[in-house]
Structure formats: C-alpha cells, structure tokens
Amino acid sequence: MTVNALIPRQPVPALKVPLTDGGRFVLGAAPGERFDLVVFYRGLHCPICAKYLIELERLAPQFAERGVQIIAVSSDVEERAKLMAEKVSASGIKFGYGLNLHSARQWGLYISTSRGKTSIGIEEPGLFSEPGVFLVRPDGTLYYGAVQTMPFARPQFQDLLGAIDFAIKADYPARGEYTGAL
DSSP states (O other), X not given: OOOOOOOTTSBOOOOEEEBTTSOEEETXXXXXXXXXXXXXXXXXXXXXXHHHHHHHHHXXXXXXXXXXXXXXXXXXXXHHHHHHXXXXXXXXXXXXXXXXXXXXXXXXXOEEEOOSBOTTSOBOOSEEEOOEEEEEOTTXXXXXXXXXXXXXXXXXXXXXHHHHXXXXXXXXXXXXXXXXXX
C-alpha cells in the first residue's frame, strides 16, 4: 500500500470529525482568516504528543493573532481525546477525534500497529496514525505539510509562526507544487 502525497496549491482531502466540546469540525466550513493549522497526533498514549500539544496551546494566541485557526485530530475515541484536551488544558485548540484511518491515509499519514502499553502506561490502539502538520488556506488548498513516521523530530510551532509571518509579509506562495516530467 502506498501513502498519498498531498500537492501544495491543490485541494486537501475532506476532514470531518466530532469535537470534544460537542461540536463538529468540517474543514472549510468556517476557515481561519489566513490558514487552518491541522495537527494530526498519535493519541492519548503518546507522551511526546502531549508535550507537543502543550507547546501549541501555549502559542495558540499568537496563531490566532495571525488569522490561524487550530485543530488537533487523532483516531482516538471521544473519552481519550477529552483526556488529552484536559492534559493540554485546551482553550485555543479544538480537539477532534475518531479520525477514520482511510482518511488519515488520504492525508498521507503513516499508520502504525500497537506495541502495547507506552512508557506512561497507556495502551496504544490496535491501529493509529502517526503525526502530521498542515497549513490549509481558506480555499481548501495545501500551503504547508509535514508528516512523520515516528513521534520524534516534529516541526516546531515557534518556527512555524516565523514562517507564517514571512509568508504573509512576502505574499510567499506554497512551494513543491510541480508535478510535471523530470
């Protein structure tokens, strides 16, 4: 099975997930002014995800100042997603859950199998997606994307803020869009 690669400046796959606050997130229905920041995380079992999302929550007001709406999404069930939102003390991040793994694969995310309990004593789901970070323009096209095969070495949100500032100031286009012959 191959993993899809999304193409900058092209539409991203649909994303429709329930939210831990009882609402529903539908990508594109009410987009951020400049971008939607879609952060796919592994799930409650991942201590690195929690640390990563705590940092994102800390920076959420700075993203909001730049017209960026944030959603964190996993394939976790509602209870686990709510526990992660609580662990992060989420107020600036929306938490979506129940990501269908077929949808995860459409987004180009890697899928892993359970190895049992993690270092924090929480059981991994049988199958779950690995991390991905995407900036989606209000028109539903990909501006930036990064996917990992592991929970380690993810894009840093402080760096992403600087990149957004540059992109806004320079009206910098999405790159990596060429799909022609080589």
